[in-house]
Structures are given as C-alpha cells and as structure tokens.
Amino acid sequence: MNTEYYRRNTCRLCDSKNLELVVKPAATPPGDRYVSADDLNQVQKIYPLDVFFCRDCGLLQLLDVVSPNILYGNYIYTTSISLGLVEHFRQYAVNVIERFHPKPNSLVIDIGSNDGTILRHFQALGMRVLGVEPATDIAQKATESGVETLATFFSPEVAQKIQYEYGKASIITANNVFANIDDLSTLIESIRSLLSPNGVFVMETGYGVDLIKNDVFDNIYHEHISYFNVKPLASFFRRHQMELIHVDHVETKGGSIRSFVQLQQDSPLVDESVKTMIQQEESLGFDRPEPYQTFANKIARVKIELIDLLTNLKSQGKTIAGYGASVGVTTLLYYLELSELLSFLVDDNPIRHNLFSPGHHIPVLPSDTLYEKKPDYVLILAWRYAEPIMKKHPKYLKQGGHFIQFLPEVKVI
Ligand SMILES: [Zn+2]
CATH class of the missing domain: 3.40.50.150 (Vaccinia Virus protein VP39)
Structure with a gap:
C-alpha cells in the first residue's frame, strides 16, 4: 500500500461497492500546507478530491485517503x-x-x-x-x-x-x-x-x-x-x-x-x-445522487461566470487580489483556476502572513496591504464572511476598490 495515500473501493460506512462519482473538484495539495519562502522550490504533490455517493447507505465521501502524516505534519490549530x-x-x-x-x-x-x-x-x-x-x-x-x-x-x-x-x-x-x-x-x-x-x-x-x-x-x-x-x-x-x-x-x-x-x-x-x-x-x-449532481452543476456554472468576469478585468489591465487563505481556499483556487488571475492573497490570521498558497505559491499578506498595493478588485474567497470583511474595509471601497462575491452568485460591489 502507498504510504502517502490510497484509494479505497468500498463505502466507508457499509462496505458497498455501489458508489457513484457525484462531485469532482480539482485535485489539490493538502489544503492547509501554506509554505514559507524557503520551501518554494519544493514541488507539492496533488491528490484527488473526487466525491462519491454510496447508493446503498447514502454516505457522501472521498475515497482517496491521504496519510495523516502528510495532512497533519505541522498541526498547529488549537x-x-x-x-x-x-x-x-x-x-x-x-x-x-x-x-x-x-x-x-x-x-x-x-x-x-x-x-x-x-x-x-x-x-x-x-x-x-x-x-x-x-x-x-x-x-x-x-x-x-x-x-x-x-x-x-x-x-x-x-x-x-x-x-x-x-x-x-x-x-x-x-x-x-x-x-x-x-x-x-x-x-x-x-x-x-x-x-x-x-x-x-x-x-x-x-x-x-x-x-x-x-x-x-x-x-x-x-x-x-x-x-x-x-x-x-x-x-x-x-x-x-x-x-x-x-x-x-x-x-x-x-x-x-x-x-x-x-x-x-x-x-x-x-x-x-x-x-x-x-x-x-x-x-x-x-x-439519492441527484441533489449532489445539481450542486456540482451549480458550482460549475459559477466557475464559468467568475472566470469570464476576472479574465475580462485582467484584459483591461486591472489588478485582482483574493481575500482569505484557509484550507478551503485551496479547493477554490484549484477548482476555479484562479492562480493566474490573482496577484496576491490577504488574510486576517497572522499565522498565514508571508507564506505562499499550497502548490500555486501565491503570496499571502496582511489585509492592510489592500491600502498599499491598492488592487482594483478583491475577490472574497472567504465568502461566508463577506459581510464582516466588507464592514472591516469601507476605506478600500472609498479608495475606489471593488469587492467581488461569487457565492451564492457572482456579484461586483
Ligand atoms: Zn454505504
């Protein structure tokens, strides 16, 4: 058995093989592995994130299991x-x-x-x-x-x-x-x-x-x-x-x-x-598998609309930053294919500052950077916190910047 990762072929709860692929995010490196400048020459391996539905017991699950040593090697969260x-x-x-x-x-x-x-x-x-x-x-x-x-x-x-x-x-x-x-x-x-x-x-x-x-x-x-x-x-x-x-x-x-x-x-x-x-x-x-397939289709539509918007802005010479540098942001950066479109990320958690995103190595900076580098647009990757983030940065809007939300729908503010 591969010691880094393996793919099981049965349901984790009921051992059934009656499994259906319902959501297919892009493969990513371990999402929490933000790296320091010293480690930028190391290539970060990616692992599948395919989501399967068990037609027998109904469990939604990943079958690809990455070793805890790789996922939690530098576990710091308390x-x-x-x-x-x-x-x-x-x-x-x-x-x-x-x-x-x-x-x-x-x-x-x-x-x-x-x-x-x-x-x-x-x-x-x-x-x-x-x-x-x-x-x-x-x-x-x-x-x-x-x-x-x-x-x-x-x-x-x-x-x-x-x-x-x-x-x-x-x-x-x-x-x-x-x-x-x-x-x-x-x-x-x-x-x-x-x-x-x-x-x-x-x-x-x-x-x-x-x-x-x-x-x-x-x-x-x-x-x-x-x-x-x-x-x-x-x-x-x-x-x-x-x-x-x-x-x-x-x-x-x-x-x-x-x-x-x-x-x-x-x-x-x-x-x-x-x-x-x-x-x-x-x-x-x-x-049943249908709601999960509908969800996958919705996310795919959001992706097309968002990439269209950001590519357009980019072709007009606009700069775009991302807000948020969590484990889940890695899933978004890979699936939405944002790495070439974002100049840098900002985050409020000091633990992330001056690190680089997993795999793509996009720099992560403090959120005050928005007032020095003055990006034209900020895509709110931490989208569930869009309200508090925008409330925290009225000055950014005043200096002529715009926020972009993408879930539940694409919206420019
Ligand atoms: Zn099952």
Missing part, C-alpha cells in the same frame, strides 16, 4: 484560539449533562480532545475527565493545564488500556473527528467497548445536507473524507449494535449535526428528532 468555539463547547457540555444526569465524578472521555476545551467544561460540571489527542505538544499542554490527556491516536489497544486504568466511561465525545477518519468500524467498536451500559456517545460533525444547501464547496478538502447525513449514520450505528437516539442540528462550521448514541437495548430511548431528520433528508432527495 480549539481555544477561536473564542466562539469555547462558548460553543461550554453549552455543549451543559446540554449533555442536563440530558443524561450522570452521577457526580463519572468518567468523560473526549477523543481528539485538542487542548481540552470541552473537557474543562465537563470538569467544571463535576465530572472526571480524560482526553485522547495525537498532537503531542497540545496533549502535554492540556495535561499541564489540569486536563489529563493521553498523547496518542485512539485505537482498540488504547481503549483497552483506558478501561483497565480508568474504568468504563459514562460519556464519550468526539467532535469533528468522524469526518477525518477512514476506518470508522474500528473506531466505533473501540468506543462501544469503552462505554458503560447506560453511557452515551456524543459526536458533532459537519452535516452533508448543509454542505449542499449552503453551497459550502470549500468544505471539501482532504481532511474531510466523509460528509454525514442522519440516515446513513443511524444504520451504521445499528450495524454496530448501537442506537442513534437523538440528533441536534447546530450552526457550527457551516452546519453540523450533534448525534447522541447508546448501546442497543431492549427499549431504546429513540426520540422524534431522529425520525424527523431522516424524513426531511428523504423528502429533499438526499438519499
């Missing part, structure tokens, strides 16, 4: 950096405790626990906590700050070791983890083995329906290999002797679902939310 997420996880912990009333001092385990943000909230609510986090530095810092964290990938062996040393867990959480892991059967079996008989497993992950409905094409990148809807998830859990008992639809990351899962029992406490969401998915056709 949860508390984004302030919004700290409050999100506080409410999340309160919500779980209020719903299940575990005994004081019950064990809560978070898989992919990062800097321990959610566990700190569970701790404040009287729970005993344990994190599992593969990024060694982040795990160590979490432990030092009072949230004990094992610096390792979660595996059947680790699950066994935890059970032996800490006992079974009343609550296990995994947030934004399921979408990034290829072998979900092993993962869920390990979780099941570690959950106490009346325990609950809670996970939050991006919602496939929202990806399509909200045109979040830029959420397709190599880290996200699955885009979950409720229906395929419910049958997946059932195949592993677990039961999806409740789902919340939440706003996080452009639309997510929070799923509550228990071990299968004689009378599972499944509530209406599961049935309601599955019915909605079916009535909108998300258990």
Whole structure:
C-alpha cells in the first residue's frame, strides 16, 4: 500500500461497492500546507478530491485517503484560539449533562480532545475527565493545564488500556473527528467497548445536507473524507449494535449535526428528532445522487461566470487580489483556476502572513496591504464572511476598490 495515500473501493460506512462519482473538484495539495519562502522550490504533490455517493447507505465521501502524516505534519490549530468555539463547547457540555444526569465524578472521555476545551467544561460540571489527542505538544499542554490527556491516536489497544486504568466511561465525545477518519468500524467498536451500559456517545460533525444547501464547496478538502447525513449514520450505528437516539442540528462550521448514541437495548430511548431528520433528508432527495449532481452543476456554472468576469478585468489591465487563505481556499483556487488571475492573497490570521498558497505559491499578506498595493478588485474567497470583511474595509471601497462575491452568485460591489 502507498504510504502517502490510497484509494479505497468500498463505502466507508457499509462496505458497498455501489458508489457513484457525484462531485469532482480539482485535485489539490493538502489544503492547509501554506509554505514559507524557503520551501518554494519544493514541488507539492496533488491528490484527488473526487466525491462519491454510496447508493446503498447514502454516505457522501472521498475515497482517496491521504496519510495523516502528510495532512497533519505541522498541526498547529488549537480549539481555544477561536473564542466562539469555547462558548460553543461550554453549552455543549451543559446540554449533555442536563440530558443524561450522570452521577457526580463519572468518567468523560473526549477523543481528539485538542487542548481540552470541552473537557474543562465537563470538569467544571463535576465530572472526571480524560482526553485522547495525537498532537503531542497540545496533549502535554492540556495535561499541564489540569486536563489529563493521553498523547496518542485512539485505537482498540488504547481503549483497552483506558478501561483497565480508568474504568468504563459514562460519556464519550468526539467532535469533528468522524469526518477525518477512514476506518470508522474500528473506531466505533473501540468506543462501544469503552462505554458503560447506560453511557452515551456524543459526536458533532459537519452535516452533508448543509454542505449542499449552503453551497459550502470549500468544505471539501482532504481532511474531510466523509460528509454525514442522519440516515446513513443511524444504520451504521445499528450495524454496530448501537442506537442513534437523538440528533441536534447546530450552526457550527457551516452546519453540523450533534448525534447522541447508546448501546442497543431492549427499549431504546429513540426520540422524534431522529425520525424527523431522516424524513426531511428523504423528502429533499438526499438519499439519492441527484441533489449532489445539481450542486456540482451549480458550482460549475459559477466557475464559468467568475472566470469570464476576472479574465475580462485582467484584459483591461486591472489588478485582482483574493481575500482569505484557509484550507478551503485551496479547493477554490484549484477548482476555479484562479492562480493566474490573482496577484496576491490577504488574510486576517497572522499565522498565514508571508507564506505562499499550497502548490500555486501565491503570496499571502496582511489585509492592510489592500491600502498599499491598492488592487482594483478583491475577490472574497472567504465568502461566508463577506459581510464582516466588507464592514472591516469601507476605506478600500472609498479608495475606489471593488469587492467581488461569487457565492451564492457572482456579484461586483
Ligand atoms: Zn454505504
């Protein structure tokens, strides 16, 4: 097996081979690999981003799996950096405790626990906590700050070791983890083995329906290999002797679902939310390939219109910059073929400044550069934040500049 990447030929949830290619973004390098000036001579390899739909269980997924070593080699993101997420996880912990009333001092385990943000909230609510986090530095810092964290990938062996040393867990959480892991059967079996008989497993992950409905094409990148809807998830859990008992639809990351899962029992406490969401998915056709094909066609139309506009401006001698330098921007730059049309990118995150975009090596500069270099047009690549970006830069419009939006439709401001 290639150690950098492989393509599986079966569905990640149900092992079916009945898979249909529905969306075909361009192949890209790992989207987060913005490089420094010293590394510009290194060629960055590209990997396919083809999105497949399983005709048997309905999972939307990438079959090309890039090795975590390549994707996360220089992983620096920590949860508390984004302030919004700290409050999100506080409410999340309160919500779980209020719903299940575990005994004081019950064990809560978070898989992919990062800097321990959610566990700190569970701790404040009287729970005993344990994190599992593969990024060694982040795990160590979490432990030092009072949230004990094992610096390792979660595996059947680790699950066994935890059970032996800490006992079974009343609550296990995994947030934004399921979408990034290829072998979900092993993962869920390990979780099941570690959950106490009346325990609950809670996970939050991006919602496939929202990806399509909200045109979040830029959420397709190599880290996200699955885009979950409720229906395929419910049958997946059932195949592993677990039961999806409740789902919340939440706003996080452009639309997510929070799923509550228990071990299968004689009378599972499944509530209406599961049935309601599955019915909605079916009535909108998300258990069939058509909505995904319609989405791909829409993005293709946006591409033609945008390239037409930008090529025209370019031929009139106008300069164009891009706003945004995230992992998802890489998907956009490649698919929309923007590399020759943009002189530079700007971003508000200082971590990105003076780096170069993956593969194309477009320079990334601070957003104040708009007032020095005065590009005639700025294409808002971080399109979901178009409003705050334009509010932040009225001076740019005053100096005669124009913003270009491209989703949900192409528009010059
Ligand atoms: Zn399937």
